[in-house]
Amino acid sequence: MSLIVQKFGGTSVGxxxxxQAVADKVAKFRADGHDxxxxxxxxxxxxxxxxxxxAEISEQPTPREMDVLVSTGEQVTIALLSMALHEKGLDAKSYTGSQVRILTDSSHTKARIKSIDEQRMRDDLSLGRVVVVAxxxxxxxxxNITTLGRGGSDTSAVALAAALKADECQIYTDVDGVYTTDPRVVDGARRLDKITFEEMLEMASLGSKILQIRSVExxxxxxxxxxxxxxxxxxxxTLITIEDEVAMEAPAISGIAFTRDEAKLTIVGVPDTPGVASKILGPVSAANVEVDVIVQNTTEDGTTDFTFTVNRSELNxxxxxxxxxxxDLxxxxxxxxxxxxxxxxxxxxxRSHAGVASKMxxxxxDVGVNIQLITTSEIKISVVIDEKFMELAVRSLHSAFELEQA
Amino acid sequence: MSLIVQKFGGTSVGxxxxxQAVADKVAKFRADGHDxxxxxxxxxxxxxxxxxxxAEISEQPTPREMDVLVSTGEQVTIALLSMALHEKGLDAKSYTGSQVRILTDSSHTKARIKSIDEQRMRDDLSLGRVVVVAxxxxxxxxxNITTLGRGGSDTSAVALAAALKADECQIYTDVDGVYTTDPRVVDGARRLDKITFEEMLEMASLGSKILQIRSVExxxxxxxxxxxxxxxxxxxxTLITIEDEVAMEAPAISGIAFTRDEAKLTIVGVPDTPGVASKILGPVSAANVEVDVIVQNTTEDGTTDFTFTVNRSELNxxxxxxxxxxxDLxxxxxxxxxxxxxxxxxxxxxRSHAGVASKMxxxxxDVGVNIQLITTSEIKISVVIDEKFMELAVRSLHSAFELEQA
Incomplete structure (x- = not known):
C-alpha cells in the first residue's frame, strides 16, 4: 500500500x-489499497x-484580485470530483489552497510555496478518505489568496507529495510519457521508462513541454x-527519478529536444575589451528580452563576434x-x-561515454547539415542550424544514437 | 459621513x-464622504x-461540496468589482466569507451566521478602502466553506451592518422600493417612504417578495x-425601520399583500375532542407539507369543521x-x-385605529366579494376569497384605505 499524489490537468477535467473518468481512475487505485x-x-x-x-474591466487588473478571481476555477473542479467520488461510494473531501494551508509568499499571480500543513490530509487519509486539493x-x-502562475498545479502536486513524503507523484497529461523525441517528427520515437530529473529539465526547457520546469526542479x-x-x-x-536509480549502463543519450521559435543575432567586430559581454547583454535583458544560447568567438584582429538567440517574437x-x-561600442x-x-x-x-559530441x-x-552555433552543458549538447534542416537533423540523430531500441 | 453597507444582487452584477455601473454608484457614495x-x-x-x-454528477450532491462549488460565484464578482473600483481610482479589497470571517454553524447549504470578525474591515475602512465582501x-x-441558502446575500449584508454598527444597510434590487401593493394590480399603488420591520415581515411572507424574510428579521x-x-x-x-421612528399619526394600514398559489382543505364533521387539531395536522406536517392559514369552527352537533390552506402544488x-x-377520526x-x-x-x-377589520x-x-376564511394577527388581517375576485378585492381595499395618498 502506497501513498500516491495524482495530478490531473485541465483537459483531464474538461x-x-x-x-467521472478521473473518479473511476482514483477508485481503481483505492481498490488496490493505495492512499x-x-x-x-x-x-x-x-x-x-x-x-x-x-480583461473587459481593466488592462492591468490588480494581481491580488486576479488571484481571487482565477482561483475559483480549481475550486469548482475539486467540488465536482469530490461529488463524483461520493457517487461511486468513496469517501472524499475537497480543500482549497487556503484550507489545506499551502502557505506561499505574497507575490500574487506568481507566488512560491513556503510550507504545507499536511496534518488535515493525514487525518483524512487515515479515515480512508480521498483528499482532493485545488x-x-x-x-x-x-x-490572501495567491496563485502559483500558469502550470502551477504541477508544482502544487509535487509540493504536496514532498510534504506527505508520498511514494510517488503521478502527473496525468494528454501524452503517455516522455519520448526520446517528438513522435510527430520521428516515427521511431520511443517512450522512456525512466529519465533523470536533470535530463527532464534539459528536455523540458528545450521544447518537450510536458511538465512545468519548476515542478521538476x-x-x-x-x-x-x-x-x-x-x-x-x-x-x-515515464518515471522521473534520481540518477542513481537509472541503470549504470544507461545509453549515452536519452532524448533529442528541439525548438523552432528562436532567432539569432550577431554583433560583428566588437573591440574585445573586458566587460564587453555585459555591455551587450545588459540593455537586452533590461528590456526584458530573454536570451537563450550565447556564443562568443575571438577573431585575430582584436575584435570579437558575439552571437545570441532570443525568442523569434522578440527579434525586432x-x-x-x-x-x-x-x-556605442x-x-x-x-x-x-x-x-x-x-x-x-x-x-x-x-558523462561516461566519450565521443558523444563528435558522433553528433x-x-x-553525413546528411549535409551545417552547424552554425554549438553550446554544451554537462548533460546536453545543442546546435543551432538552418530551420529547414530541423526534421532531417532530429531523425538522423535519433537513428545515430539508436534511440528506437530500448 | 456615514458607514453604509450596500448589497447588490445577481441582476445588478449580471x-x-x-x-461597472455598481462601481460608479459606490464611487459616488465615496465622493460624498461615506465609508x-x-x-x-x-x-x-x-x-x-x-x-x-x-446535477450532472449526482442527484443528491454532498452538501459540503455544494458549498465549495457554489461559493465560487460570489468570489468571481467580488474580484471583478474590486478591479472595477481600482480602475476608477478607488482603493478596494475583496473578502470571501472565510476571509472576512463570517463564522457560521456547520449546516451546509443553509448555515446560520454565528459571528463576524469586523476588525479587518475596520482597518481597511480607516485606510479609505472600499471593502467588498462575498x-x-x-x-x-x-x-469548511458554508453557504446561507438562496437569498442569503441579504442576510450577509444585514449581519455585516449589525457587526459594523453601520448607519444604514442598503439593499439594491430591481424595484425602487416597497409599495402599498403590487403596481401591476393597482395603478395607484404608491411607494412607501418608510415601513416598520413587522409590517415588512407580514408583507414579504404574503407575497411581496423583495427581501429575504430572514434578513428582515x-x-x-x-x-x-x-x-x-x-x-x-x-x-x-423605502426605509425599513423600527416602529418608534414611524410617525405616530401613521395611517391605519401600510399595504395590501396577496397570494394566489394556495389551496384550501376542509375536513368536515370531526368529533370535537381534545387534541383533534394535532391529530389532523400531525400527519400533514410529517409529510413536509407547509400549512399557511388554519381556521377551526365548532358546530352545534359536537363536531367541528377544520380548514387549512397549503401551497397549491401540494394539494394532492x-x-x-x-x-x-x-x-381514522x-x-x-x-x-x-x-x-x-x-x-x-x-x-x-x-393597533391604534379601531374598526379596521369592519372597514375591510x-x-x-360593497363589491360583492364573499369571504370564505378570516384570520388575524396584531398587525394583519387576512381573508381567503374566490380567486376570481382577487384583483377586485385588492383594488377596492387600496381605495377604501386611501393608500394612493401619502
Missing part, C-alpha cells in the same frame, strides 16, 4: 464525463474565461519520484537594442537571422 | 457593464450554471436601518393524507378547493 491525494487544475477553458472577464493556489500569511530537490502518464489510456508512463525589439549598442555591424532552429541531445550517460557532429555532417 | 462596505451576489445565472454541473457564504469553526433584531432601493435608477427607496399530497385522517368528509386566493391588509397603525369587510361586501 467536462463532466472526464471528471490517494488528488490535485486538480481548472476545467480547460475556464481560466481563460475568467481572464477574459477581467492545484495552482495557496494563501499568504495574511490569508522541486521534485528533484525533494527527491519525489515523479511519473508522467496519460489520463486517457492505461500504461506505465532585440535587433533595435543591439544596433544601438553596436553604435564601435562594432562593425549587426546580423540577424530568424530562419534557425536549435536541436539538442540530452543524457546523463554522456558526424551524424549531422 | 454583466461587466452592470458591475462603504459592498456585499455581492453571484452574477445572475452563474449559481444555476454551477448547480447544473453538480455574500451568501461563510466558514464554520473547522474552516435579522435587521429588526439588531435594529439595523434597512433601505430597499433600485440598482438601475436613482431614488430614496395533502388531500390524500387528509382523507386517510378523516377515516370518523369525520364526515374532506372538501378541497384550489380556486382561492388570500388577500391581507398590513399595518402597525391598526365592508369594502369587500
Amino acid at each position: 467536462s463532466i464525463e472526464r471528471i 490517494i491525494v488528488v490535485v486538480l487544475s481548472a476545467m480547460s477553458g475556464e481560466t481563460n474565461r475568467l481572464l477574459a472577464l477581467a 492545484g495552482f493556489q495557496g494563501t499568504d500569511e495574511d490569508g 522541486f521534485a528533484g530537490k525533494y527527491k519525489v519520484p515523479l511519473r508522467v502518464l496519460s489520463s486517457f489510456e492505461d500504461g506505465p508512463g 525589439k532585440a535587433g533595435a537594442i543591439l544596433r544601438q549598442v553596436a553604435g 564601435g562594432a562593425r555591424e549587426v546580423i540577424t537571422d530568424d530562419n534557425i532552429c536549435k536541436v539538442s541531445i540530452v543524457g546523463v550517460g554522456m 557532429f558526424a551524424a549531422l555532417a | 454583466s461587466i457593464e452592470r458591475i 462603504i462596505v459592498v456585499v455581492l451576489s453571484a452574477m445572475s445565472g452563474e449559481t444555476n450554471r454551477l448547480l447544473a454541473l453538480a 455574500g451568501f457564504q461563510g466558514t464554520d469553526e473547522d474552516g 435579522f435587521a429588526g433584531k439588531y435594529k439595523v436601518p434597512l433601505r430597499v432601493l433600485s440598482s438601475f435608477e436613482d431614488g430614496p427607496g 399530497k395533502a388531500g390524500a393524507i387528509l382523507r386517510q385522517v378523516a377515516g 370518523g369525520a364526515r368528509e374532506v372538501i378541497t378547493d384550489d380556486n382561492i386566493c388570500k388577500v391581507s391588509i398590513v399595518g402597525v397603525g391598526m 369587510f365592508a369594502a369587500l361586501a
Whole structure:
C-alpha cells in the first residue's frame, strides 16, 4: 500500500464525463489499497474565461484580485470530483489552497510555496478518505489568496507529495510519457521508462513541454519520484527519478529536444575589451528580452563576434537594442537571422561515454547539415542550424544514437 | 459621513457593464464622504450554471461540496468589482466569507451566521478602502466553506451592518422600493417612504417578495436601518425601520399583500375532542407539507369543521393524507378547493385605529366579494376569497384605505 499524489490537468477535467473518468481512475487505485491525494487544475477553458472577464474591466487588473478571481476555477473542479467520488461510494473531501494551508509568499499571480500543513490530509487519509486539493493556489500569511502562475498545479502536486513524503507523484497529461523525441517528427520515437530529473529539465526547457520546469526542479530537490502518464489510456508512463536509480549502463543519450521559435543575432567586430559581454547583454535583458544560447568567438584582429538567440517574437525589439549598442561600442555591424532552429541531445550517460559530441557532429555532417552555433552543458549538447534542416537533423540523430531500441 | 453597507444582487452584477455601473454608484457614495462596505451576489445565472454541473454528477450532491462549488460565484464578482473600483481610482479589497470571517454553524447549504470578525474591515475602512465582501457564504469553526441558502446575500449584508454598527444597510434590487401593493394590480399603488420591520415581515411572507424574510428579521433584531432601493435608477427607496421612528399619526394600514398559489382543505364533521387539531395536522406536517392559514369552527352537533390552506402544488399530497385522517377520526368528509386566493391588509397603525377589520369587510361586501376564511394577527388581517375576485378585492381595499395618498 502506497501513498500516491495524482495530478490531473485541465483537459483531464474538461467536462463532466472526464471528471467521472478521473473518479473511476482514483477508485481503481483505492481498490488496490493505495492512499490517494488528488490535485486538480481548472476545467480547460475556464481560466481563460475568467481572464477574459477581467480583461473587459481593466488592462492591468490588480494581481491580488486576479488571484481571487482565477482561483475559483480549481475550486469548482475539486467540488465536482469530490461529488463524483461520493457517487461511486468513496469517501472524499475537497480543500482549497487556503484550507489545506499551502502557505506561499505574497507575490500574487506568481507566488512560491513556503510550507504545507499536511496534518488535515493525514487525518483524512487515515479515515480512508480521498483528499482532493485545488492545484495552482495557496494563501499568504495574511490569508490572501495567491496563485502559483500558469502550470502551477504541477508544482502544487509535487509540493504536496514532498510534504506527505508520498511514494510517488503521478502527473496525468494528454501524452503517455516522455519520448526520446517528438513522435510527430520521428516515427521511431520511443517512450522512456525512466529519465533523470536533470535530463527532464534539459528536455523540458528545450521544447518537450510536458511538465512545468519548476515542478521538476522541486521534485528533484525533494527527491519525489515523479511519473508522467496519460489520463486517457492505461500504461506505465515515464518515471522521473534520481540518477542513481537509472541503470549504470544507461545509453549515452536519452532524448533529442528541439525548438523552432528562436532567432539569432550577431554583433560583428566588437573591440574585445573586458566587460564587453555585459555591455551587450545588459540593455537586452533590461528590456526584458530573454536570451537563450550565447556564443562568443575571438577573431585575430582584436575584435570579437558575439552571437545570441532570443525568442523569434522578440527579434525586432532585440535587433533595435543591439544596433544601438553596436553604435556605442564601435562594432562593425549587426546580423540577424530568424530562419534557425536549435536541436539538442540530452543524457546523463554522456558523462561516461566519450565521443558523444563528435558522433553528433558526424551524424549531422553525413546528411549535409551545417552547424552554425554549438553550446554544451554537462548533460546536453545543442546546435543551432538552418530551420529547414530541423526534421532531417532530429531523425538522423535519433537513428545515430539508436534511440528506437530500448 | 456615514458607514453604509450596500448589497447588490445577481441582476445588478449580471454583466461587466452592470458591475461597472455598481462601481460608479459606490464611487459616488465615496465622493460624498461615506465609508462603504459592498456585499455581492453571484452574477445572475452563474449559481444555476454551477448547480447544473453538480446535477450532472449526482442527484443528491454532498452538501459540503455544494458549498465549495457554489461559493465560487460570489468570489468571481467580488474580484471583478474590486478591479472595477481600482480602475476608477478607488482603493478596494475583496473578502470571501472565510476571509472576512463570517463564522457560521456547520449546516451546509443553509448555515446560520454565528459571528463576524469586523476588525479587518475596520482597518481597511480607516485606510479609505472600499471593502467588498462575498455574500451568501461563510466558514464554520473547522474552516469548511458554508453557504446561507438562496437569498442569503441579504442576510450577509444585514449581519455585516449589525457587526459594523453601520448607519444604514442598503439593499439594491430591481424595484425602487416597497409599495402599498403590487403596481401591476393597482395603478395607484404608491411607494412607501418608510415601513416598520413587522409590517415588512407580514408583507414579504404574503407575497411581496423583495427581501429575504430572514434578513428582515435579522435587521429588526439588531435594529439595523434597512433601505430597499433600485440598482438601475436613482431614488430614496423605502426605509425599513423600527416602529418608534414611524410617525405616530401613521395611517391605519401600510399595504395590501396577496397570494394566489394556495389551496384550501376542509375536513368536515370531526368529533370535537381534545387534541383533534394535532391529530389532523400531525400527519400533514410529517409529510413536509407547509400549512399557511388554519381556521377551526365548532358546530352545534359536537363536531367541528377544520380548514387549512397549503401551497397549491401540494394539494394532492395533502388531500390524500387528509382523507386517510378523516377515516381514522370518523369525520364526515374532506372538501378541497384550489380556486382561492388570500388577500391581507398590513399595518402597525391598526393597533391604534379601531374598526379596521369592519372597514375591510365592508369594502369587500360593497363589491360583492364573499369571504370564505378570516384570520388575524396584531398587525394583519387576512381573508381567503374566490380567486376570481382577487384583483377586485385588492383594488377596492387600496381605495377604501386611501393608500394612493401619502
